[in-house]
Amino acid sequence: MSVLARSVGNAFRNKIRTAAVVAVLAVAIGLALAMLVANQAVGAKVQELNASVGTTLTVNPAGGQGFEGGGEPLTTAEAETAASVANVTAVVGTKALRLQTATTADSSTATTQPGPGGGFGPGGQQATVSTNLMAAVDAGTLGNRNGSAGTTGATGTSGTTTQPSRTLPITATGIGAEVDGTGKALDITSGTGLGDYTASEAKALVGTSLAEKNSLTVGSTFTIQDKTFTVAGIFDAGTTFGNNAVYVTLPEAQTLAETPDELSTMIVTVNSMENVDSTKTAVQAALGTDKADVTQGQRNLETAVSSLDSVKNISLIAFIAALATAGIIILLIMVMLVRERRREIGVLKAIGARNRTIGLQFVLESLVLVALGSVVGAVIASLASGGIASALISSNTTTTAATTTQRGGGLAGAMPNGAVPGGGMPGGGMGGGQGGPFGGASQLLTSVTASVSPGVLAAGIAAVFAVAIIGALVPALLTARIRPIEVLRGE
Amino acid sequence: MIVVKDLVRQFKSGDRTIKPVNGVSFELEKGSLASIVGKSGSGKSTLLSLLGALDKPTSGDVVVDGVSLAGLPDGKLTEYRRRDIGFVFQQFNLIPNLSAVDNVMLPMEFAGVRKAARLQRAKELLEQVQLDPEKHSRRTNRLSGGEQQRVAIARALANEPKLILADEPTGNLDEQTGEHIIELLSSLSRDHNTTILVVTHDRSLAQKTERCFRLQQGKLTEEVRTGSRR
Known part of the structure; x- marks a missing residue:
């Protein structure tokens, strides 16, 4: 029986406790992954916005925009x-x-x-x-x-x-x-x-x-x-x-x-x-x-981009917090297990196990728990990330969307038929329905779709494992401090 | 050949210093079966833990086949326990969720024996301690006390140690089962030429060993026998 097999066996020693630990871990890991997915989706959108409109200026005739106004x-x-x-x-x-x-x-x-x-x-x-x-x-x-x-x-x-x-x-x-x-x-x-x-x-x-x-x-x-x-x-x-x-x-x-x-x-x-x-x-x-009015497309998108940026930051902080929570859960669970198995650790030392063998056994045991938590967490993340991302975006941008569209001329005004700052389109008949006034910001915000890409998920799980190893290392090092004479202590 | 020289172990208990082992010296020949008797709290287990390198003495030394334990670093002490010592405990101290065979294979795994070899040896050892073959793959928390102690003895023998230290090996067993265990230990010391030191407060068990020491207030004295036990 190898160290790995023993670790897997130990992870399932108390099945009810294992189920509880995996459930709690799954929520933390799922949340972390969902936040990472949201973060990536919003980040990609911000990059896209900056790349597409960030460096363009729109020049309209002075006093005119689209088909409104006068001038030359x-x-x-x-x-x-x-x-x-x-x-x-x-x-x-x-x-x-x-x-x-x-x-x-x-x-x-x-x-x-x-x-x-x-x-x-x-x-x-x-x-x-x-x-x-x-x-x-x-x-x-x-x-x-x-x-x-x-x-x-x-x-x-x-x-x-x-x-x-x-x-x-x-x-x-x-x-x-x-x-x-x-x-x-x-x-x-x-x-x-x-x-x-x-x-x-x-x-x-x-x-x-x-x-x-x-x-x-x-x-x-x-x-x-x-x-x-x-x-x-x-x-x-x-x-x-x-x-x-x-x-x-x-x-x-x-x-x-x-x-x-x-x-x-x-x-x-x-x-x-x-x-x-x-x-x-x-x-x-x-x-x-x-002769000309020069407007900056990005100015008008600034509020939209900054609200997206804040969503990105919130999701990043939430990702780190959820990751840290997963790490702390692992840390506390493993500390508890080490304390519970003091005597057994003493036995292993008495019959000649090296400190690193025992430490490795506990780290592997925690990784088994994290692996189970990650599987369940990934399922949770793939179901929840879309909802979480859109909830984050809508709660953060409902106010900014309104302000953005008021100044929506830059984005929309660059299109000859777009929304005009300051109000409707007299005689235009160009609106083409509801798209007019809200065409700019709200459309670009709702187009942020949080899709779970395997790459992001894999990166997230890798981060979870890294945190889990750090979390498990402390208890594993604690095992090294347990003296073999523990074996002679009474129950 | 084990030589114990003026071994002292002291603890601080509040503002008092207690010395459960205070200047113990003795020698044991290879292949002998010896016992240490004494009242509860007389320092028997402390002495045993010092001999088995589970604990470090305050002063004095244990020399096993010419190697002094006093100067060894922790890593070497682990190696000493793995290679030269076999433990048998009153509480058996098997790993409860592992099978009997897995428990016996554990010290061999730590010593780096290949899997096939350790499985074969574990089965042989379990046969030697007369555990039913059908119980070899049973989890040890589903075995009776006597069976668990047999598995523990097989585990102690796994790496062919020079010295087996048994701490109250019959303490948790009924009289008859205890006698079986003693007979087993006795025959093992003959067959394997292994030195066995049993710590007990059971006089009848002590009577059956070749040499018997008495530990009283940290001091060891040998009881002189007339005639042979065997």
Whole structure:
């Protein structure tokens, strides 16, 4: 019988006690693992956020954002000016278009051409053009409300008597690189990108839900302003609103809008996080404060990221605390066992066992208990970690989510149709449902999914074992102090 | 050959110093069976623990086959207990959740004997102490007192020690079973040429040993016998 076999046997000497110890250990270990999983999930999300938006600046025309406000439009020349600023690695221009379904356009005289007073909002920034595509999002209450506000507010001829059944417009954006309106790389699920984004070409990327609604696949065609476009790829933006969109190359969009050289927004990528602040100032200075508003995407995400960071810290502290608890449980249990078996340890010493043999036996016995606790704990963790992570996030971010969306312009405003700071979207009809005001922070927070990856679980269990060995070492060293003469003591 | 030279062990008990072993000297020939008798608390067990290196003397020395225990470090004392000493206790002191065979194999495992060899030797030893083969794999807490003491004796013999120290080996057994155990020890000392020292307060047991010492107030005196016991 080896030391290991003896240790396993000893671990089961008192089955009821072993069951109780394993149950308590399992809760501690399960909690530790769940916290580790939550920590990893949130950490990955924070990293992703920092990587995707942390180093981008958004440039809008001074006094305008999205399709709101006034001022002079941005130009390609200004994009070149911005690109020449130090620490700027890339400048991507975008041109926003609003595609109005042709049948609806017929019923309203104003919608086929851009300009204020149109049925669907001001067109200063955003040209409205016709298409044969149907929007994938139903107008619903919000869309109709926006629509009626727009119509009544207009001086147009349609009036209230010809109020048409509303069809929501579709967002089309001309892009200078394969990124979405926030500077994030597009997730193309089938087909390819547009190739050269600086060339005018009749190709488009279509959002998944829009493609589904209009039965489009890669290679299918549709029309914008009577021009035939071929679907080069289908992308998934991850949101209902984002997927009701079309991307074309920048020159193509400029041609469609009949505003060559004009840009709706510019997305400026800075070479590192540290340089974001200084570069923002430099770009603002280079473009002139009367020409452009430079906003920092990350500023608007700061509260979201910091609340995620605090969740990350809480989960890390909880992980360490649960780990320490597991260690203390092991320590106390093993101290108890050593005291209980003083006489037996004396016997082993009397018949010639070395101190290290006895110490090893007790460490192994504790590891058997920890192994059992880890198995049960891992099951608990895999069942509980999702719930724990979302509970942590929701309790920590309900307040911050509200503040974030109030300033949501940076994240959402970078998209031409996103939420506008300060309130609704008069005449827009662009909201596409509830996604508008809460599109930014709450979406990125709920997208933190705590999935139990085997790697994280293995690392957690390794940490548990390391703590258990430390916990068991103290009692094991205590055995060395027990003198063999204990064997002669009475019961 | 065991030589004990002026062995002293003293404890502090409150502000008094007690000396359960106070200047004990004697010699034992190899293969002899000896007993130490004395009243409870006369220091018998203390003397035994000093001889078995379970405890260290305050002064004096025990020399086993020319090796002095006084100067040995703890590691060497462990080795001495493992290789040269076999213990038999009043309380048997077997590991309760291990089988009889496993208990006998334990000292051999500590001595690094290969598994097959120690299993075979353990079975042979259990046969020598006349434990039913069917009880070899039974857990020792399910054996009777006499059977447990047989297993304990087999365990004491496992590493072929030079000296077996038995502390009240019949103390927890009925008279008849006790006699069997004494006969067993006696025949083992003859067959294995092992020195056996039995500590007891049982006069009848002491009568059956070759030499008999009496411990009184820490001092050892040998009772002179007329005639042979055998």
